[in-house]
Amino acid sequence: MAPQIELGAYQQADISWWKQPNLRRLYLMLPFLFLGSTTLGYDGSLLNGLQSMGSWQDFFNHPIGSTLGIYGAMPGFGGLAVLMFAPYIADNVGRRNGTAIGCLFVILGALLQAFPPASNPAPMYLAGRFFIGFGGNLTNGTCPLLITEISHPRHRGKTTTIYNTLWYLGAIIAAWASYGTLVHLSGDLEWRLPTGLQCAMPGIQLIFLWFIPESPRFLISKERDDEALAFLIKYHGNGDPNNAFARWEYNEIRETLRMEKAAAANNGWYELVRTPGNRKRCALIICTAIFSQCSGNGLVSYYLSSVLKTIGIIEPTKQTLINGGLTIWAFLVSLAFAFAVDKIGRRVLFLTAGVGMLVAFTVWTACSAVYAKTGSSGAGSAVLAMIFLFYGVAGLAWPGLTVSYTVEILPYNIRAKGLTLCFVFTALSGIFNQYVNPIGLLNLEWKYYFVYIAVLVIECLVIYFYFVETRGPTLEEIALLFDGENAHVATEPPVEKSQMTSEDEHVEIVLK
Template sequence: MSDELSWWKQPNLRRLYLMLPFLFLGSTTLGYDGSLLNGLQSMETWQDFFKHPVGSNLGIYGAMPGFGGLAVLPFAPYIADNLGRRNGTAIGCLFVLLGALLQSFSSASNPQPMYLAGRFFIGFGGNLSNGTCPLLITEVSHPRHRGRTTTIYNTLWYLGAIIAAWVSYGTIVHLADNLQWRLPTGLQCAMPGIQLLFLWFIPESPRYLISKERDDEALAFLIKYHGNGDPDNAFAKWEYNEIRETLHMEKAAAAKSGWYELVRTPGNRKRCILIICTAVFSQCSGNGLVSYYLSPVLKSIGIIEPTKQTLINGGLTIWSWLVSLAFAFAVDKIGRRILFLTAGIGMLIAFTVWTACSAVYAKSGSSQAGSAVLAMIFLFFGVAGLAWPGLTVSYTVEILPYNIRAKGLTLCFVFTALSGIFNQYVNPIGLLNLAWKYYFVYIVVLVIECLVIYFYFVETRGPTLEEIALLFDRDDVHVAVGPIVEKGQIDSEDGHIETVSK
């Protein structure tokens, strides 16, 4: 797709995209939670309330949302496919609200059970919302904008982190009792609450509607938003026919396969390997050290003041979001594979220097070495923002056909959660016992990551969601190719003419 469709010139498409930010809020939940835990560790009131947890005791607080996320994942694809993308998101929001309230009202006499239950529900609801929101965004977006809208979604992880970081800083400065940590904990209700209120103004996925034989509603959606209300719009009719025929072909091919469909064909097996690699790399590239345990990392280079730690956390989240958001708009120009590879190489270089400077600081106490570590942390997250977290979800949903899209996204979140549990439970133990030497684990992971991306990742820039199957399935492909695609024509302004390489 070489030309740009000016969405702001299409009133109905513009109206649709102005509603998408309420869906983007689904990505803020786990970002808020990770940054919040960083902020809480800098608060003496929180430390006193929970008896100064370290090592495995601290790790369980970080890992519990991962356990909640794993618990919901077996059900998430069935909720998304049977109840719909919107309803699945709404249910997830309700669980996040419950989790936030349980944490913020933890009992002073025995706080751990109630607090851990709340963190479990945060992960449960957050992963359910994250398993449905990206599907809805991807499936309602115009094919020309799909890459950008879905990639922007996961960058909002940093918006949640920014809000948590600065709220934590404000309460550290202005509050002294347990309200200092209870207030930012309770504010986890804000984003899912707003999303829940506005969710019902957002239309359901046309692919979901067609899968439920609500074809008239799906066609009406495509005409209204992708065809700008013109019932004779050729692109909207072509898109409807392609989606409808492709879903029917996929359904017939997978009718007896169930979850086995994920590995039934060589193309699907390759998709699964890519999804697992993307999920693991998104969590195990060294970013988990800072996302959840910035406080111990900063203490290891002599930064111990709570206000300074929270200021650094706040500044780092803003920097990371700006970089990831900027490159979210470039995914269709630069390409997914190049962004993944550039991020991997940049992270490897930054993390290697970070490790070396940490070693120098540990041996000499050099303030210059400590400052260099801090600079490398910012550089690391800057280059990471080229691909992570934005492409983690968007790449996953792009490479999957509709019939296994919800199940494949669940696979992504299973390995994201498993990797997250490892990070959040093992990292504080590793930092406590090995200090900077623990960083070598992530240097090895980053080397493997760069090699896998270079030799195995597939570029998905250009084709529609249905046509991406041609890159993977070859003889097993189930895609309806209409006359417009065969002629290679879709207009650059209203979607009628396009060149699609086969």
């Protein structure tokens, strides 16, 4: 059994970031990193909105089944193409530079999607969607790393969890932009404008990215120790060069990275499975990635229009209104629980979300069956209510924790590779969902839902018996929960208690 970690007074105290000028300045820059997730959310919701537009349907010859599926799945192929390179970019070029490269590819993809030729639009449109996935996954593979590694340990859980919840902000913008152009515009501009707006978020991120500092862990890994220490003193020590916690944190990071590097010994990707602790991490990452995509949420994320048609809601304006309302609801729930992640705990949120989704989806399926047989408007309304309930309980965990949990459980030397593993299985699951879902809905209609009921049962069992709680420890100390006595963690504080003032007596690690 892994040792328990009891954190000292500094970690348990309420470190109010808004009362510390430098930390406040750092956190006010984080929203520009959150835009990486917002960009992906925009694309996820955009296809929903476009399917409700007659002009888009006419331009692309009314795609259905496998043709519509390949439009939805293409960003996943783009994401897979970049994932083998993403960890090397993050570890060698830097978290910040990697994000900038990803932004450029997203902008390119958005422009290609917005201006395909009318004579044969599919090739350029698919190329644009490929580059959206390529750049989006590169950005998504670096932004969470940077957020996690520059955040104060006391706030790491909240800031990293908030990152992925901002997926819904992009979905909201896309849904309501689509609704606005559907109502107020006509012709090809109706769909070209919201498609071109995909350039906005990566463009803003690219401009402001250079005001955000690089990860101190990346700097130390490149032997730029002075820069890393200066960062920690400025932001985590509020500019005090004698701050005991900032210097303790610097020493813990530096020594832990040294020990990890020595232990890894040039094992490359094999390091992901070399030790029992790493194998367990990989299993958890794979489960988290698959569950985040294959729990029934993909049905609504990409094919809400098809789902709504099964209960008789076929009016385009009504479909786009429901899509817009659903994204706002999901965003509010997920953001609220992102702030509660350190109080409630990761495992509890995962399990509550899994059970809630299972119940909601089961009722959803039953009501869909009733509607299919009787055409009851009450059954149709119940399905719509269950869709909202389903996304509400899913918001307890999956939007935010999918990335933050993955990043937390990984030590620095495999953090970028482990996050890549997460995105590989997320992309594979997404491709399966986005290609198979429209075919399943077309041929089986509501009966297709039974597949996801089975998946949700398995999901709840895996979470209950296998998931590890990571609330509390610093990034370096989480290794103790997986590796026990074999963990490569420097836990000794750099100063004696007698040298600390009452204000700076920050951390005492007690291993039981």
